[in-house]
Amino acid sequence: MYIYQLNDSNVFPPAHAAIAEGLLAIGGDLKPERLIKAYSEGIFPWYEEDQPILWWSPDPRLILKPEDVYVSKSLKKTIREKHFEISFDAHFEAVIDSCANTLREGSEGTWITPELRSAFIELHKMGLAHSVEAIKKGKLVGGLYGLSLGTAFFGESMFHIEKDASKVAFVYLVDFLRTNAFELIDAQQDTPHLRSFGAKTIARSSFLEILKTIIANPSLVGNWGNGNYSRIKIDYQL
Structure with missing residues (x-):
């Protein structure tokens, strides 16, 4: 299992690469451009305040x-x-x-x-x-x-x-x-x-x-x- 580490670009791994629980990637930021890109690809942020930003795409939806x-x-x-x-x-x-x-x-x-x-x-x-x-x-x-x-x-x-x-x-x-x-x-x-x-x-x-x-x-x-x-x-x- 591999959790992708995001960089400064707004590129996400494909949503189907998420692990069984739905977690896909970690890191990045919450700039509008990145959020718009994420949601358009079926990905959303969900994390707690003491955690890094976690990006999810659960299956099923x-x-x-x-x-x-x-x-x-x-x-x-x-x-x-x-x-x-x-x-x-x-x-x-x-x-x-x-x-x-x-x-x-x-x-x-x-x-x-x-x-x-x-x-x-x-x-x-x-x-x-x-x-x-x-x-x-x-x-x-x-x-x-x-x-x-x-x-x-x-x-x-x-x-x-x-x-x-x-x-x-x-x-x-x-x-x-x-x-x-x-x-x-x-x-x-x-x-x-x-x-x-x-x-x-x-x-x-x-x-x-x-x-x-x-x-x-x-x-x-x-x-x-x-x-x-x-x-x-x-x-x-x-």
Whole structure:
């Protein structure tokens, strides 16, 4: 087994070279150009603060197609009751901070390091990273963020401090993605939470084949909340 050591270039080894657990490479940096390149090739960073940057491409891969997302009757009822106000790209930094600071059951810390936080804030300023917020009585009580390239959305993290807040935010995201002809949501890791929405695993080889096609589509760049966005072709050979 071999773990690749990255250098200063934005070149990654092929994703299929990852070891069984999905770890592919170590090192490098989190500059926007490298992150864009990584995600376009089915690779993402995931590491803890006391570790070097670790790059992963798991096999199999958990994905959802927006048109196939399942919403339970109880969640539909919650949405109809309008417990939350939903916004897009209004509180990106607050969402990523909340994702970092809201511990999940069985978790002792966060993988959203200050370095990764800064990187995604930069991607947000570029119009590529986006957040969805659930607000109740003026307070942020749930949300999610991720990266958009081509007609793919790469989900990064979710949080909630009110029951169902992040789920409602996710349903609104799915509706937006459907409306704008997105073809894939990459969930990265296999979780029961996303399985409940109908997420399924596919072989990494199949995922990479799909990804290669859909990231070639123009990306929806800009602020998704105020309508100031447009389709722009991304150059991945950075």
